[in-house]
Amino acid sequence: MVKKNITLGEFIIKNQASFQYSSGELSRLLNGLRLAAKVVNHEVNKAGLVDIIGEAGDVNVQGEDQKKLDVLANEKFIQTLSKREIVCGIASEEEEDFISINSYDEKHQNKYIVLIDPLDGSSNIDVNVSVGTIFSIYRRVTPVGTPVTLEDFLQPGRDQVAAGYIIYGTSTMLVYTTGDGVQGFTLNPALGTFYLSHPNMEFPETGNIYSVNEGNYVHFPQGVKDYIKYCQKEEDDRPYTSRYIGSLVSDFHRNMIKGGIYMYPKSSVSTNGKLRLLYECNPMAFLAEQANGKASNGKDRILDLKPTELHERVPFFCGSRKMVEKAEEFMAAHNE
Numbered sequence: 001m002v003k004k005n006i007t008l009g010e011f012i013i014k015n016q017a018s019f020q021y022s023s024g025e026l027s028r029l030l031n032g033l034r035l036a037a038k039v040v041n042h043e044v045n046k047a048g049l050v051d052i053i054g055e056a057g058d059v060n061v062q063g064e065d066q067k068k069l070d071v072l073a074n075e076k077f078i079q080t081l082s083k084r085e086i087v088c089g090i091a092s093e094e095e096e097d098f099i100s101i102n103s104y105d106e107k108h109q110n111k112y113i114v115l116i117d118p119l120d121g122s123s124n125i126d127v128n129v130s131v132g133t134i135f136s137i138y139r140r141v142t143p144v145g146t147p148v149t150l151e152d153f154l155q156p157g158r159d160q161v162a163a164g165y166i167i168y169g170t171s172t173m174l175v176y177t178t179g180d181g182v183q184g185f186t187l188n189p190a191l192g193t194f195y196l197s198h199p200n201m202e203f204p205e206t207g208n209i210y211s212v213n214e215g216n217y218v219h220f221p222q223g224v225k226d227y228i229k230y231c232q233k234e235e236d237d238r239p240y241t242s243r244y245i246g247s248l249v250s251d252f253h254r255n256m257i258k259g260g261i262y263m264y265p266k267s268s269v270s271t272n273g274k275l276r277l278l279y280e281c282n283p284m285a286f287l288a289e290q291a292n293g294k295a296s297n298g299k300d301r302i303l304d305l306k307p308t309e310l311h312e313r314v315p316f317f318c319g320s321r322k323m324v325e326k327a328e329e330f331m332a333a334h335n336e
């Protein structure tokens, strides 16, 4: 039985066996993320009081207007991760290309690749709705002693060594996995310390919440339309409740606690959906599977997809296993 209320640092040391490489390396990685999370949390909490609301004035590689908090979060995570003498490369939603980071001895001794969505749910920043940060961690595949290459970033999701998110909501939490279950830590703002509050988080096998932007309904494939109608039908334990925050991290977090499915399907206006495989879908899929949930593109397991580009998008169905299987059934009925 995992004792609650131990700190993140204590938990990592106590559970070093759950990380296939040295726990010292994991600590340094998570410490970097933890520090940046606290800085971003501080800014998020006073958004509106200080000039952190609104557009930054630039457009990112996705063609989206960057929010000031997107830019700040991006800078903070890259800064802290670059200084830990452990990360050799970072890719971010807000950076067109990957960033190569050399070790202090200039001999490319660092071993970890980090992919991040520095601020998830950007459309919610200015309206005081919860947002998040998502991270995905791999060991490099190119030899230590050489600079990282694109190959190090285009690894299938099943090779992640750790993944997680920070949610800036009613409380601030860091939720992560190293392939041995999912642990949730809550920030005690007075002490600036994360404490284990949600050990061994698990998706209920099924649930009654569906999360999808129904404003896109007319553009959805027939299989998705049929599944939404199925969720809304008065039959058995249905109709389900529709809940859509518009921040992937927040919708995922709620569905993991209560049972539910999140969908961002392909549509006639976005042929591969909206979400990015490398720093949104892969990390959330790793967490989902580690929490007995499921994640697919409507047909194939997300973690088995072979990435081809840094910012590629994929359709995303994720959550309680039985609900994702049901949605896949409807997709398969239309060969979608």
Ligand SMILES: O=P(O)(O)OC[C@H]1O[C@](O)(COP(=O)(O)O)[C@@H](O)[C@@H]1O
Residues within 6 Å of the ligand: 093, 117, 119, 120, 121, 122, 123, 213, 246, 247, 248, 249, 274
């Ligand atoms: O407004 P839409 O089209 O429903 O999209 C909302 C989805 O897009 C996202 O905001 C994309 O993430 P970013 O905010 O990091 O770009 C998800 O968090 C969210 O689930």
Ligand SMILES: [Mg+2]
Residues within 6 Å of the ligand: 117, 119, 120, 121, 248, 280
């Ligand atoms: Mg995002």
Ligand SMILES: [Mg+2]
Residues within 6 Å of the ligand: 093, 117, 118, 119, 120, 121, 122
């Ligand atoms: Mg983002």
